[in-house]
Structure formats: C-alpha cells, structure tokens
Amino acid sequence: MSRVYIEDLHLHVGQPVTLRGWLYNKRSSGKIRFLVMRDGTGLVQGVMAKGTAPEEAFNDFDALTQESSFEMTGVVRQEKRAPGGYEMDVAGLKILMVAHEYPITPKEHGIDFLMDRRHLWLRSSRQHAILRVRHQVIRSIREFFDSRGFLLLDAPIFTPAACEGTSTLFETKYFDLGSAYLTQSGQLYGEAGAMAFGKVYVFGPTFRAEKSKTRRHLTEFWMVEPEVAFNDLNDNMDLAEEMLEHVVQSALKYRMPELETLGRNTAMLANVKRPLPRITYDEAVEILHKNGIAFEWGNDLGGTDETVVSQQFDRPVMVHRYPAQVKAFYMKRDPQNAKLALAVDVLAPEGYGEIIGGSQREDDLDALLGRIKEHNLPQEAFEWYLDLRRYGSVPHAGFGLGIERTVSWICGLDHLRETIPFPRMIYRLTP
Amino acid sequence: MSRVYIEDLHLHVGQPVTLRGWLYNKRSSGKIRFLVMRDGTGLVQGVMAKGTAPEEAFNDFDALTQESSFEMTGVVRQEKRAPGGYEMDVAGLKILMVAHEYPITPKEHGIDFLMDRRHLWLRSSRQHAILRVRHQVIRSIREFFDSRGFLLLDAPIFTPAACEGTSTLFETKYFDLGSAYLTQSGQLYGEAGAMAFGKVYVFGPTFRAEKSKTRRHLTEFWMVEPEVAFNDLNDNMDLAEEMLEHVVQSALKYRMPELETLGRNTAMLANVKRPLPRITYDEAVEILHKNGIAFEWGNDLGGTDETVVSQQFDRPVMVHRYPAQVKAFYMKRDPQNAKLALAVDVLAPEGYGEIIGGSQREDDLDALLGRIKEHNLPQEAFEWYLDLRRYGSVPHAGFGLGIERTVSWICGLDHLRETIPFPRMIYRLTP
Numbered sequence: 001m002s003r004v005y006i007e008d009l010h011l012h013v014g015q016p017v018t019l020r021g022w023l024y025n026k027r028s029s030g031k032i033r034f035l036v037m038r039d040g041t042g043l044v045q046g047v048m049a050k051g052t053a054p055e056e057a058f059n060d061f062d063a064l065t066q067e068s069s070f071e072m073t074g075v076v077r078q079e080k081r082a083p084g085g086y087e088m089d090v091a092g093l094k095i096l097m098v099a100h101e102y103p104i105t106p107k108e109h110g111i112d113f114l115m116d117r118r119h120l121w122l123r124s125s126r127q128h129a130i131l132r133v134r135h136q137v138i139r140s141i142r143e144f145f146d147s148r149g150f151l152l153l154d155a156p157i158f159t160p161a162a163c164e165g166t167s168t169l170f171e172t173k174y175f176d177l178g179s180a181y182l183t184q185s186g187q188l189y190g191e192a193g194a195m196a197f198g199k200v201y202v203f204g205p206t207f208r209a210e211k212s213k214t215r216r217h218l219t220e221f222w223m224v225e226p227e228v229a230f231n232d233l234n235d236n237m238d239l240a241e242e243m244l245e246h247v248v249q250s251a252l253k254y255r256m257p258e259l260e261t262l263g264r265n266t267a268m269l270a271n272v273k274r275p276l277p278r279i280t281y282d283e284a285v286e287i288l289h290k291n292g293i294a295f296e297w298g299n300d301l302g303g304t305d306e307t308v309v310s311q312q313f314d315r316p317v318m319v320h321r322y323p324a325q326v327k328a329f330y331m332k333r334d335p336q337n338a339k340l341a342l343a344v345d346v347l348a349p350e351g352y353g354e355i356i357g358g359s360q361r362e363d364d365l366d367a368l369l370g371r372i373k374e375h376n377l378p379q380e381a382f383e384w385y386l387d388l389r390r391y392g393s394v395p396h397a398g399f400g401l402g403i404e405r406t407v408s409w410i411c412g413l414d415h416l417r418e419t420i421p422f423p424r425m426i427y428r429l430t431p
Numbered sequence: 432m433s434r435v436y437i438e439d440l441h442l443h444v445g446q447p448v449t450l451r452g453w454l455y456n457k458r459s460s461g462k463i464r465f466l467v468m469r470d471g472t473g474l475v476q477g478v479m480a481k482g483t484a485p486e487e488a489f490n491d492f493d494a495l496t497q498e499s500s501f502e503m504t505g506v507v508r509q510e511k512r513a514p515g516g517y518e519m520d521v522a523g524l525k526i527l528m529v530a531h532e533y534p535i536t537p538k539e540h541g542i543d544f545l546m547d548r549r550h551l552w553l554r555s556s557r558q559h560a561i562l563r564v565r566h567q568v569i570r571s572i573r574e575f576f577d578s579r580g581f582l583l584l585d586a587p588i589f590t591p592a593a594c595e596g597t598s599t600l601f602e603t604k605y606f607d608l609g610s611a612y613l614t615q616s617g618q619l620y621g622e623a624g625a626m627a628f629g630k631v632y633v634f635g636p637t638f639r640a641e642k643s644k645t646r647r648h649l650t651e652f653w654m655v656e657p658e659v660a661f662n663d664l665n666d667n668m669d670l671a672e673e674m675l676e677h678v679v680q681s682a683l684k685y686r687m688p689e690l691e692t693l694g695r696n697t698a699m700l701a702n703v704k705r706p707l708p709r710i711t712y713d714e715a716v717e718i719l720h721k722n723g724i725a726f727e728w729g730n731d732l733g734g735t736d737e738t739v740v741s742q743q744f745d746r747p748v749m750v751h752r753y754p755a756q757v758k759a760f761y762m763k764r765d766p767q768n769a770k771l772a773l774a775v776d777v778l779a780p781e782g783y784g785e786i787i788g789g790s791q792r793e794d795d796l797d798a799l800l801g802r803i804k805e806h807n808l809p810q811e812a813f814e815w816y817l818d819l820r821r822y823g824s825v826p827h828a829g830f831g832l833g834i835e836r837t838v839s840w841i842c843g844l845d846h847l848r849e850t851i852p853f854p855r856m857i858y859r860l861t862p
Contacts, residue, residue, distance in 0.1 A: 005629065020660075040627060041629050069824060117815075127627070134583075135577075142573065154636075155853065158855045172603045194471075195554065199471065384548075387548075391498040392454075392527075429611055
C-alpha cells in the first residue's frame, strides 16, 4: 500500500489505507473507542467497536499517549461530524513509539512556557493555521512578481559599512576586512538590480538590533522589496495596491479554514480590493485634528495616529507625501513642494499600522550628493550607489512589505511572535 | 501610450510604441544609424535613416553614450537578424540622461575590476543569463515543494549555541543573552517542522566562516532543505532525484536562450532524468581503485575522488552509506552494518562535485544521546532536538541542496562568484 496523507483521504473513500502520524486525542464511549490522528496535513478520526476491531488494537489504544506515533489501517468513510470530515474503521493499529508525558496540555500555558517549547508547540492546530497562512502569503507574493517578469534579486545579508550609525545593527567580525553588518534592507541593492533588469524584487531576512520589547518587533524578520525602473510615486502605489489585493484575496481563497480556526472575522479582509484610498500626509493631519488629536505638522505618524487615520476607511489606506525631514535621505522630493518626500506608507486597518513603506527614489546625482552631506553620511560608502545616478539615471521607485506584520494582520493576531516558526526577540534566542 | 517592455514586443508588431531603457550599443553605416536599447527584459535595435527619421534624433544619437538612459518611439517590426529578433523604425528619441564614461567596456577586465563594479556589471548579458537561470532554479524548487504539500518553514538565522565549535561560525553580540551565531543549516529546525507538518522545506541564506579561497566557497549562500517524516533513505533518494530532474528540466525548458548565451553544452543536462544511478560508498571505493587511485576505505571522498566517480556516469550519481566516522552525529546507522551511516551525497557530472548532502536521521533517543556524548557535544544545547525523539519519534530523512553550486553546474561556470547578485567571500564584502 502506498503512503496516503490525511489531506488526500477524499481520494480514497471506501478503500483500505494505512495512515501514519501522531495521536492528537482519544476518548471512549461505552464499547466504542475514538482516536484522532494528526499527520501534519490534517486530522482524521479512527473508530473501533468491540467485537469488530481486532482485540489487540484495544490494548494499543490504551497504551497510546498524546503525541505517540503510530500507524492505523482501515477503510475510509466520509463523516461530516468528525474532525477533518473523514473517519476510518480501524482494522489495525501499530504503535511506533509511546510518547513521554507531553508537556503541552489543553490547559492554559504561559507564553514563555510555550515559547520555550516552540519546537513542540508548532504541532498545535493554531500554529498550523498561522504558518499555513504565512506560507500562502509568501507563495502568493512570489507568484505575483514572477508572473509579472520581475527578477528575484537576492541581496547580500553581509553589508560593509555602517551607513547610518551602528546602534540598530548586528555586527560580526569579517576575516581581515574588519566588521560586517547584517542587512536592514536590500533596497539599495534592489535599485542596482532595477537599473540592470528593469524590475526586480528582493526577498529575504532582515535584521534590526532595536531594543524594543513591543508586540510589533522581531530582531529577525522577512521582507519583500520590489524596485522598478521608470516607476514614479503613482506607479509605485499602483503596484503596492495590486500586490496587496492579490496577497489578501489569495489568503481568503486558499486559507479560509485556517482563518476560521483562528476565529478571524474576515469581513475587513474581503474589502481589500483596488482602488485603495490614497490621501496625502496633509489630509491625514486634518483627520487627526478633526478627531481632536493635537498633532503637529512635520512629525511622523505614531501608532495611535495611524490607528485613528486608518479607522476612517474600510480597507488599507495609502498615505503619501510625508515631510522630508522624517523620511530617509534617498527619497525624491516632491517637485511641487520641496518640503515633502515622494514617500508612501500603507496603513492596515483594525489598528495594524504600517505594513508597507516606500518611495520614489532620488535619481539626480547632485541632489543625492547634497542629501548625503546634509545627513552627515560617509560619501565613500555610497559611491557605488551614486554610480547608479552617474550611468544612465532614471526615475524609479519601490517599497518594502514586512511579512510578519502582514501575516499578523491577516490572521488577526496581537503579537508578531507567532507569525514565524522560531521568533527572535530581544529576550528570546531559543530554541 | 502605456508602457511596453522589450520582452513583450511580439504583441506589438506593426504598432507604434514607446520604449524606455539604456543604450547598449550603437553604430553607423552610411546614412543609417543603428542603436541597441536594453530595458532589462531584452534588447531591441532602433534604426534611423537620413531623410526618414527626424533630424533632431540624429543629434541625440550622437550624444548618446553607453548606458545613457533614453526613450525611443516608433513602429515595431520583426527582424530575425536583429539582436532580440525585433527592430524599431525610430520616429522619436528622448534623452533622459547622458551617462558618464562607462567603466566596463568590451575589452577584457580583471575579475577584481568587475567585482568592484558588480552593481554595474549586473547589466551585462552574461550576468543577465546567469541570474535568470538562478531565478528559475529557485522558482522551480519552490514550485516543486509547494505543489507536493510541503510547508515552507523559515528556520531562524540567529542560533543560540555554537554546537560544534565556533571556528566556522559568524558570531554577533545578542543583547543580554550573550552571543548569537549565524545559521549553517536549518536542518535541525526542519526536523521539528517535519514532526509538526509531516513534510517541510527550509529555504534561506546560510553562512560559513571558512577560510577557504576556493572557487567553490562563498561565506553567504542559499540552501533548500526538505525534511519528511516517515521517509527512509530510499524515500530520501527518490525525493532528491525527482527534485533534481524537475529543476534541471525546468531550466532547459524555460532558460535555453540564457544557456546559449553562456555557451553551455546542454547534452549532459538533458540526461538528468530518473532514475539516477545509486551506488554505495563501497562501490565508489571500488571505482577509485580500478582507476588506480590509492583511496583508503573510511576516508571521505575528496574533490578529485568525486570527479573520478562521477565520470563513470552520464548523469548525477547518488553515493549512499558512507562510513559513519566521516558523517554528522545525527545520521542514523545502517541496521545491516553499524559502521555505515544512512547518508547520501549526490555528485553532479562534469567535475561539479557534491550538490546534495542528506541522510536518514537517528530517531532513537538513546542512540542519539550516545552519539552526542561520543562527539563531546553539549547535551544541554540539544535538549529541544532530543525532545523530537521523546514525543512520538518516527523515521525521517532530508537533504540540503546548495543553490549556488547548482546554478554554477547548470550554467557551466568554473566559480561560484557569479551565481549570486552580490557574492561574499573571505576577501570580498563590497559593494
């Protein structure tokens, strides 16, 4: 008999199959024994009745503890009331290993207890649901860019100079070359890629040594960063909203059972369709003032500000043209108003805050040189980046989407720590 | 007029379009001017004849230097002799920026000169070809696992303990928790994932601080590592050969023009079809002896040994059941012969050496504990990994495929440095 996974049982109704997995649950009811097996792809209920199932299977049933590994053979039946929708009349059980007493029980555990056992906690249905959504998000992002002719450009993790101060950088000794720093963003490399390939996306882990203990910070997180030659700020917003629609609608299409497991109300997610509202920073400030918030023009939007602004809309909102003083040196200024940067942030609804940050980039050599001086950055470290403005500079734009923040929003979680298999935070480096 | 990319010109034959890109090349022949534009998606030839094309376009033509950015408008024609297969009768030119004198010229440059200008070198047709093959390799690997129900499990980059000595590990200070080390392999985490999800793949960058200056070493490289519960060594080899066939055949199917650009003889690649030959380590030793090599049983195969063995076959060869003493502590011993590990290496033909390393894992708690003691490893650091043998242990197996080595082999390159956008080597951390 060839291997069958629980997710494929619909192809085997009425047939005898052997399944291999772990005990998720068991119970007795009079002369009947029920056990639920998980194999990583789903759950199935095995049923044994006294007099029908073999006698030794009953002994094995008694011996099975939670998470014990075993094989189970029998004929598959559809049964809507069973977990997973299928049942098996157990004709044979074979124990592979009786598990030691499993530490994670249905009772409430503290978050540290669970995080210390993250390698086991991953077996729970909640973690399955979240990580399957994560996989879908990553898969649909890659499909989006691959199908549009973007080249995947893996930017380096080791970067040479600490361009903007070392306070939030992880540093490592690099042979005789001094120190290397772990990347915080592949954007500058993405720009070189856009000049070579027209349209690229960087997709990899990025690192921030921030001493924040908030629910929205990991030290190691994944980011996708598309960059497109000849795109201006509007094209950039078009691309961002098209991608966001694709990602959210794919999650709803392929991962609804998981979202149900998580108890996610998906009404707001269903709204994520183009066009997304676009407002200027100035309009965002007006909204804040109308809502009685004493916000001063020129500051960056804080978490509460973002929530108040996003609450005015039934889907993510794009806020563009921020004061240049709160944005990065490489952003192009608005030709209509030199105080503004051609930046855009996308704010998720329901208080999830910024999930995308992007901009049109400064493509004028002299303007960029001036900006580097203004910010007291070492020009030497940026010579290669300046080369992109020396040899056929063109308008271009891009953005970054944080994977964990996006997964957290789609799943409706209040902390990033469950959105990645083994989270790394200021106080957590294990397992 | 909406944006048109050169790769889509076949959809616009007979129509006027505007293209945006960079000057790749130009030449004059009597009253005719030819220029080749690249836009990152392809090349197209623009043609201007005196008397037909506008006069100012001729002035612009003269001003254009290599890599200058410009727009070009005109009607598209099919022309098999032109680079890219299409020509445009230029009705208008618009210069965006005249490039400074471009440092990379058709003459021969040294490798350091080119690597120092990697951000510009990426614009060449050779680098385009290699990185498009890289993208295809990564894409087809992900498709392979996604379509087979594997969960993508992003393993952590920061790992806590230096389990096997720190000599080849990159270290970074991690807040108050001491040091973190950059991952060399996600395998152990993949095993936790396999016990939770049945079948997973880890795909991300990995790091080795090896002081090797060989053409086969990068300090930062990408690896895919599938891991499957209930797979034994044979299942593992089945999976490896199926994946390898898919990856190579996809490259041949979708990236033949790029392989032609690289001058790759694809005859040996076309052979990469199942079944791949499987020989034991003992048989490999016999081959070496027959070829006059004084190889001692018990040693690991060196580069030359691998080449001699692989030369006996017309496609990749799988060598399995190595002496346990040269393999990692976590590999399961052969029940038929305790001196052997249930390991498998896949050797690429044409001298490319090992591209896959894998094994069935030790699933017995006591055997694994003994192995950790034998190797003088700190048991404490492995407690979480041992938990996978305490709570429902099952046979399982997996392997790792190095992306850069695979791309190098498929492209027929003699060094890994061109297989990744910005390579990192012991003496190279820039740009």
